[in-house]
Amino acid sequence: MINLALKKWRAKEPSLGIWSNLPDIHMAEMLCRMDVDWICFDLQHGLMDYSDLTRLLPAVTGVATTPIVRVAANQPDQIGKALDAGAQGVIVPMVNTAEDARRAVSACRYPPQGSRSCGPMRDAMLEGPGYLATANEQVACLVMIETEEGLRNLDEIAAVAGVDGLFVGPMDLCYGLGLAPGSFTDPAFSAAIANILKACEQNGLASGMFGYNAEMAASSIQNGFNFASIGTDISFIRTGALQALSTARGE
Numbered sequence: 001m002i003n004l005a006l007k008k009w010r011a012k013e014p015s016l017g018i019w020s021n022l023p024d025i026h027m028a029e030m031l032c033r034m035d036v037d038w039i040c041f042d043l044q045h046g047l048m049d050y051s052d053l054t055r056l057l058p059a060v061t062g063v064a065t066t067p068i069v070r071v072a073a074n075q076p077d078q079i080g081k082a083l084d085a086g087a088q089g090v091i092v093p094m095v096n097t098a099e100d101a102r103r104a105v106s107a108c109r110y111p112p113q114g115s116r117s118c119g120p121m122r123d124a125m126l127e128g129p130g131y132l133a134t135a136n137e138q139v140a141c142l143v144m145i146e147t148e149e150g151l152r153n154l155d156e157i158a159a160v161a162g163v164d165g166l167f168v169g170p171m172d173l174c175y176g177l178g179l180a181p182g183s184f185t186d187p188a189f190s191a192a193i194a195n196i197l198k199a200c201e202q203n204g205l206a207s208g209m210f211g212y213n214a215e216m217a218a219s220s221i222q223n224g225f226n227f228a229s230i231g232t233d234i235s236f237i238r239t240g241a242l243q244a245l246s247t248a249r250g251e
């Protein structure tokens with residue numbers, strides 16, 4: 001397996017992703033054929049579960065888009081099952097301590113680097129036993145910094161061996177900072193972002209931002225993030241439909 005998104009994250013080449021919240025195979029198939037670097041299926045907040053995921057991941061076969069899964073929680077079984085189903089990396093939410101980060105990394109790596117249990121399903125169906133030879137090197141482990149505790153332990157989290165990148169959940173981060181959700185221009189939010197970017201820089205990690213829209217993705221990349229999401233399937237439909245309605249009404 002060659003993880004094309006991870007290759008860019010390691011090279012610090014900017015990359016953009018799409019967030020998938022709807023369990024629709026055709027939507028996933030269409031979105032990942034738009035030259036987007038990665039697509040993330042969201043099992044934490046998305047309207048999808050594991051059996052949806054097993055149907056969605058095959059839609060991302062044979063394309064240059066890298067399939068990533070945000071797991072619902074930092075649980076080794078959830079991480080292992082997402083990877084066995086064909087995810088090439090995971091985004092792990094609410095990582096608050098170095099111990100949390102070590103747990104996430106360990107679940108992503110086969111021994112001796114970690115404790116991932118061996119049972120690749122789609123991985124083995126598509127690649128055969130060769131998958132095992134490359135998995136530890138090619139599976140991406142991204143941990144989310146999005147709480148007050150995570151910020152406090154930022155440097156220890158960023159120093160955990162095997163973490164490939166830090167990913168910011170901006171809404172939860174606002175709550176963690178005691179700010180109203182969406183306070184992305186508040187100086188306290190900007191200071192937290194600067195610290196996260198610095199921790200990535202110092203530890204050679206990729207830095208990622210959950211962008212709620214294209215503007216937020218573009219400004220994140222301009223401000224030094226290596227990668228960002230440009231929006232969700234739901235947001236694209238909602239924005240497009242509202243715009244069409246408004247135009248058709250002559251507003």
Ligand code: 3PY
Pocket residue numbers: 045146168169170171172173210
């Ligand atoms: C956040 O903004 O906290 C996220 O995790 C985005 O889903």
Ligand code: MG
Pocket residue numbers: 093146169170171172
């Ligand atoms: Mg969050």
